[in-house]
Each structure stands twice: as C-alpha cells, then as structure tokens.
Amino acid sequence: MKEPFSPPGRGVNGSDLMELDDVKFVRGPSLTMPRDWTFEFETVALPHAGGLLRYALHLEGEKARAEDLVQDTLLSAWRHFHQFEQGTNCKAWLFRILKNLHSKQMRRMTRKTEVSLEENEPRLAAPERISANQQVRDAFARLTPEHQEVLQLAAVEGLGIREVADVLQVPQGTVMSRLSRARASLRSVLQTRAFVRKEGL
C-alpha cells in the first residue's frame, strides 16, 4: 500500500478539482442496468406472436407487411417491457401496441389506395367442395372490416370487452353493440350455408 493521501479539510469542491484541469472528463448519462427481462418477455409476450400476426394480417391484408408490423410491435414491447404492468393481460397490451403502431403508419401514409369492394369481396365457394371451417372463414371475410376486427379481438383472440375497447380506442358500449351486430351479421351470412342449419346456429 502506498501512502494514503488525504488532504485535510478538502472536500469535493475547491482546489482538489483545480488539479484536474488536464484530465479530460468523459461525461455521459449514468445508466443503471435494467433488470434483464428477456426470460419474462419470452415466456409472457412472445407466445402471443401468432395472435398478433392474425390481427396484423387483418389490418394490413398482406403477409410481408403484417410480419413487419408484428416485428415492430414485439420489439417495441420488448423495449418497454418494464412498463408492462405485471398481472395484467399481456396479450391485450401487445394488441394495443400493434394497433397504435398501425394507426401511426396509416396516418403517415399520404396516399390511400382505394380498394374495390367488388374485387375484394371473397366469393363463397361451393359448400360441398370445402370444409366447414373454410366456409366459416369465407363468411367471416364477407363481414365489414369493423365487424371482423371486433370479432377477431373478442371471439378469436379472447380479449375482454374492456381490453377490446382499449385496443380500438372506443367506448365499451360501442364495442358491445358492435360485437352484437357483428355476431348477428356473421350468423346471417352463415345461415345461407347448409352446414349451419345442421349445426343449429
């Protein structure tokens, strides 16, 4: 050990610092290393990637863009995972992020491409040649985007009414009435199919 040097009476301020004129200070923010959330994120958030992609496909209508949206959503969620309130529904939180990102993208888009309803409207395939599930998907595809969205979030992905309202940024009452109308609509399309009568819907 070398001699201890303790200039008596000298504190942080004053002459001590004067000696340091020739020392170049490297200044920067002090960053407390955050808890490593990777494990929690992988177990709590990533399992919802499938649901996010289904929803992104509904919003984007095209796989590559939907995948990009899901990627942006998950990375954003990962960066902000410390803000996720443990114990709340992570799936709803992720869907909210995805919807926000998508809305931002939409606002940024200067040109909005007009889609012809005629061309876009899926045709109902002949019932005898397709599966019951395909018929349901066809029927679903004939609903308005608004009805598809609310059914997808509530019925397919299992989000609660409050959570759907949060994702869509509309009042709960709106979600409930929209959901009722969407169910009625889907039922009405399905009732044209033979199998529906069999299933008793």
Added chain:
Amino acid sequence: MNCESVQDLLPLYLSGELTGEGLAAVQHHIKACEACAQSLSADRQLDDVLRTAMLEHSPDVSAVLQRVHGKMATSGWKRMLHVRSLRLAALAAMVVLVAVLGVSSFRARQVQRTTAMAAANDHYSDLVLLRHPDWAYQPDDVARFMLEEFSRQDLLAVITPQGAVFEKVRLCNLGGTQYAHFVFRTGATETSVFLIPNGQAGNKRESIHLADAGHGLEASGFSSEHMSGVVVGGKGQVQTQEIAKRLGGMF
C-alpha cells in the same frame, strides 16, 4: 331484468367480465328465460366455431419470431438506453476515466482521488438524498458479472464492513464499462462499495483515503491492474480504509 337489458349485457357475460349484481341478474334471468338462454348458447357456439375456423388457418409465425429473436440479441445495449436515463453521475464518468486512460502514476493518483470523491457523490445522491426505491438489478446478472470480473468466492465477505449486512447491489453501465455498486447496512447507516473491473494500466497498485469526501462521508479506494474499488461510508463510522486494504490484499 328484462330480455332487452340482458341482451345488452350478454357480451360482457360471455367475456366473463360481468360481476356482482349484473352477473347475478343475468344468471337469474337466463334460468327463467329460454329465449335468452338460447341466444347466449348460440353466441357462445358461434364464437367457438369462428375461433376454431380461424385458428385452423393461422399463419406461420416462425419467420417473424426468428427475426425478433435476432434483433433482441443484437440490440441489448440499445434496449438499455431506452430504459432509464438517469441524471449525470460523477462516478460513471470516473469509471470510464479509470478504465480507458493509460495513466501515469501522477495522474493515476488524481484519478484515484477524483474517483473516490465521485463515489462519495454517488453514494450521497443515490442513497442519502434520492433513496432510489427501484434499484434495477437481477441477481443472475450481478452473479455473472462478478464471476467474470472478480472470480473470488469470498469477495462479498471481504468487502462487507464489520457488523454490517449486505443489502443490495446493482450493475451500473456507462459506455460499455460496467461496475457493481454494493450497499451494506449497519442499523441506519449505509456503506457503498463500488467495484470496477479493469483497473489502471500498468502494474501500479494505488490506494487512497479521503477522510473528508464531502457530505459527511469518508472514502477509501484501492486499484491495481485488475480492478478499482472504492468504499464510501459515514465519516468515522465505517472502517473504509480497512476494507480497501483487504481489497488490496486480494487483488
């Protein structure tokens, strides 16, 4: 409750969000009203059919997951930047200084002293003034860091002040230089020990003792080519020199 009100509440009932009186009223009504019970059952069945059909046709998510994993692995540092940007802290700057400067003996002593004072400042601002409630750390991280940088099993015992108990530790990071900040407690008194890997260049072994490091604190430090360590505690209350000496004996 009449059928119309029940129909209004059915979406909430189906999603399991109806509680209390509303839930009881709907349950009661459904038992008595076959039409509403059928409507509920039909909605439930419709949801099931739709869910089954949609899930059967789920897109393959493996490609996007792979991309996300790749990004996560490479952007760890960026992620940290997003988490919390604290105020400028003197010690962090000093850590970089200690770690990157190829210092002469003379300058090393300056750095030593400045590091010790900066450590005292950090101790004062983080523990005495702000009392950060959320020391963000994960024991695994600290353990990994300590194993990599200071692979001595008995290190914790060495840096624990007499009569004190280990309270908490965090990893701090600046510009890729990490250091560990340990806090020990003796009654109401807290002592900080800062351990910084990669000490000064060269084989110099330096020690320092600041009997007055400001804020009513004293600080003692030791550094070798392997590490720098600074101990900060209440003036005259903690044998900071003793701990620094023990560190010196170890590294």
